[in-house]
Amino acid sequence: MEYQKPLCECSEELLVLDNVHSNNYRITKDGKVSKRKIGKPAKEGWGNELFCENCGNVYALDEDEQKRVVRGEIQREGF
Ligand SMILES: [Zn+2]
Numbered sequence: 710m711e712y713q714k715p716l717c718e719c720s721e722e723l724l725v726l727d728n729v730h731s732n733n734y735r736i737t738k739d740g741k742v743s744k745r746k747i748g749k750p751a752k753e754g755w756g757n758e759l760f761c762e763n764c765g766n767v768y769a770l771d772e773d774e775q776k777r778v779v780r781g782e783i784q785r786e787g788f
Pocket residue numbers: 717718719720721761762763764765766
């Protein structure tokens with residue numbers, strides 16, 4: 710099955726939320742977490758949540774059987 714990046718309910722692409730370093734990471738078209746950071750530089754590692762820049766919804770970060778990032782349960786409603 711072809712991979713599709715996880716989308717928010719508002720149809721915006723989700724970012725990987727890094728709670729430790731306050732950074733967000735994009736997801737590549739292969740379903741991997743991009744090394745490119747948004748915002749200030751940080752050390753290694755990322756969180757386990759997906760974040761919508763548009764509406765602020767937060768979802769659990771899940772992986773499919775090929776270890777690709779997919780959207781999990783909603784954790785927090787947005788703004
Ligand atoms: Zn959204």
